[in-house]
Amino acid sequence: MDDMSIAAPLDAVSVHELEPWSDIDHESLKALLASSAVVRARRGDQIRTDIAILFYGALGVERSLFNGRRVLVSLFHGGDLIDLRREERPRQGRLVALADSLLLTLDAEALDRAVQEDPKLGKTLLHHAADQSGRTRDHIADLAAKTPLERLASVLFEFRRWPDVLAIDPGGESLMMPILRKDIADYLGIKPETISRALKRLQSAGMIATAREQANRILFLDIPSMRRLANGANPRET
Amino acid sequence: MDDMSIAAPLDAVSVHELEPWSDIDHESLKALLASSAVVRARRGDQIRTDIAILFYGALGVERSLFNGRRVLVSLFHGGDLIDLRREERPRQGRLVALADSLLLTLDAEALDRAVQEDPKLGKTLLHHAADQSGRTRDHIADLAAKTPLERLASVLFEFRRWPDVLAIDPGGESLMMPILRKDIADYLGIKPETISRALKRLQSAGMIATAREQANRILFLDIPSMRRLANGANPRET
DNA sequence: GTGGTTTCTTGCTGCAGATCAATGCGGCCG
DNA sequence: CGGCCGCATTGATCTGCAGCAAGAAACCAC
Numbered sequence: 001m002d003d004m005s006i007a008a009p010l011d012a013v014s015v016h017e018l019e020p021w022s023d024i025d026h027e028s029l030k031a032l033l034a035s036s037a038v039v040r041a042r043r044g045d046q047i048r049t050d051i052a053i054l055f056y057g058a059l060g061v062e063r064s065l066f067n068g069r070r071v072l073v074s075l076f077h078g079g080d081l082i083d084l085r086r087e088e089r090p091r092q093g094r095l096v097a098l099a100d101s102l103l104l105t106l107d108a109e110a111l112d113r114a115v116q117e118d119p120k121l122g123k124t125l126l127h128h129a130a131d132q133s134g135r136t137r138d139h140i141a142d143l144a145a146k147t148p149l150e151r152l153a154s155v156l157f158e159f160r161r162w163p164d165v166l167a168i169d170p171g172g173e174s175l176m177m178p179i180l181r182k183d184i185a186d187y188l189g190i191k192p193e194t195i196s197r198a199l200k201r202l203q204s205a206g207m208i209a210t211a212r213e214q215a216n217r218i219l220f221l222d223i224p225s226m227r228r229l230a231n232g233a234n235p236r237e238t
Numbered sequence: 239m240d241d242m243s244i245a246a247p248l249d250a251v252s253v254h255e256l257e258p259w260s261d262i263d264h265e266s267l268k269a270l271l272a273s274s275a276v277v278r279a280r281r282g283d284q285i286r287t288d289i290a291i292l293f294y295g296a297l298g299v300e301r302s303l304f305n306g307r308r309v310l311v312s313l314f315h316g317g318d319l320i321d322l323r324r325e326e327r328p329r330q331g332r333l334v335a336l337a338d339s340l341l342l343t344l345d346a347e348a349l350d351r352a353v354q355e356d357p358k359l360g361k362t363l364l365h366h367a368a369d370q371s372g373r374t375r376d377h378i379a380d381l382a383a384k385t386p387l388e389r390l391a392s393v394l395f396e397f398r399r400w401p402d403v404l405a406i407d408p409g410g411e412s413l414m415m416p417i418l419r420k421d422i423a424d425y426l427g428i429k430p431e432t433i434s435r436a437l438k439r440l441q442s443a444g445m446i447a448t449a450r451e452q453a454n455r456i457l458f459l460d461i462p463s464m465r466r467l468a469n470g471a472n473p474r475e476t
Numbered sequence: 477g478t479g480g481t482t483t484c485t486t487g488c489t490g491c492a493g494a495t496c497a498a499t500g501c502g503g504c505c506g
Numbered sequence: 507c508g509g510c511c512g513c514a515t516t517g518a519t520c521t522g523c524a525g526c527a528a529g530a531a532a533c534c535a536c
Contacts, residue, residue: 071378418514
């Protein structure tokens with residue numbers, strides 16, 4: 001991993017506190033951790049691992065086209081299990097940190113063994129895979145058919161589900177933007193300028209507000225309208 | 239399944255001739271087929287099954303937004319194994335036939351059993367899943383960052399890999415458009431008119447030609463340029 | 477603190493693709 | 507054989523986002 005440092009070793013107990021992994025048998029987790037490494041990544045670092053558990057932060061799979069065009073194919077947040085073993089041709093996608101992150105890199109064989117020993121782990125993994133494939137389909141629908149305004153509303157709801165973001169405001173009435181405008185733009189297939197303008201439109205429509213003194217904090221004022229918008233309703237119809 | 243008819247039963251031998259399934263042990267396949275139904279679907283039919291092997295034709299997962307906007311989230315072709323069991327919320331996607339198709343609907347439990355008995359089947363399934371997730375990522379990159387011209391070039395290469403299409407011209411120097419313009423458009427996130435115009439541009443650029451007397455047949459004239467275009471090179475740079 | 481760098485916002489302009497509308501083409505059925 | 511219906515094409519116009527550039531704000535290192 002580029003420019004990444006190995007952080008203080010993590011013990012099974014603290015991983016246990018991470019919501020999605022809390023029901024895994026303590027011993028299985030411990031064995032798995034024995035083959036793992038805790039890694040701290042800073043924004044911009046590339047991460048060269050096939051399998052990882054993201055503890056907190058934000059990662060993305062990045063692809064570059066000619067003319068400097070860049071796409072973020074998918075986003076990962078705290079609690080996600082990332083498994084890129086299936087990735088076809090190499091060079092087609094790089095895993096990069098979009099925010100300062102803490103993650104656990106796992107050994108493929110150790111994971112396979114742990115799954116065999118603890119059926120609950122297998123179930124958790126499967127559930128995560130299903131969740132991620134669902135997110136992927138949602139994302140395709142966003143990219144194929146939605147306006148920038150709708151895409152932004154959609155991604156704001158996505159952020160609202162991120163545990164890191166939730167932790168700051170469990171009520172869910174506000175969120176801190178977890179990644180840069182540029183990265184949101186590359187994820188949504190639009191330009192940062194368009195994000196700015198779309199945020200302004202959401203404000204003047206009374207759906208959101210920005211917190212004074214915290215420009216990067218978004219307050220949700222009208223969640224039902226936002227939801228309709230995110231689902232592809234015409235803004236004039238809401 | 240709407241408006242679908244059960245076709246004459248298929249025997250293991252004929253499924254065996256389908257390329258991706260040819261290395262599966264004959265007995266495993268036979269057991270699996272015992273729990274299956276061969277179904278013929280016409281263009282437009284909705285298919286209500288979680289698991290199917292597509293024999294020939296074209297299927298797509300369709301989503302509808304408000305304002306009549308429609309997205310084809312993914313496309314399947316002859317030889318594909320379709321497994322929608324993981325599909326999250328229902329109503330979010332429907333499996334529909336985009337061309338007259340012949341498929342084998344499978345029983346989930348029988349498939350699981352067959353996988354346990356024949357490791358090769360499991361390997362084949364995994365390979366297919368990896369292939370499809372790769373296609374999905376390619377598709378996201380297309381939607382997020384490519385121009386309509388590039389998207390069209392990209393989907394033409396995708397069609398060129400379809401066995402049905404290949405069967406007509408094994409050399410791969412031409413193809414019959416396997417699905418309607420409207421469906422291609424909904425898959426690429428553009429309008430049918432734009433497809434027409436993009437095809438014309440590819441013609442005047444000398445990359446393709448249409449066969450006389452067969453308007454729907456595309457002849458590839460300059461595959462390297464097409465490939466560069468599909469990969470996101472600027473058309474002026476090719 | 478201060479200076480420099482990166483990120484975000486705002487204004488202006490141009491153009492690619494959507495939209496609307498008309499025509500062309502082909503298959504199918506009476 | 508002729509008429510109809512669905513699909514594809516072509517043309518003309520409109521609009522929303524990209525592109526570019528300047529300025530403001532936030533962030534970082536020192």
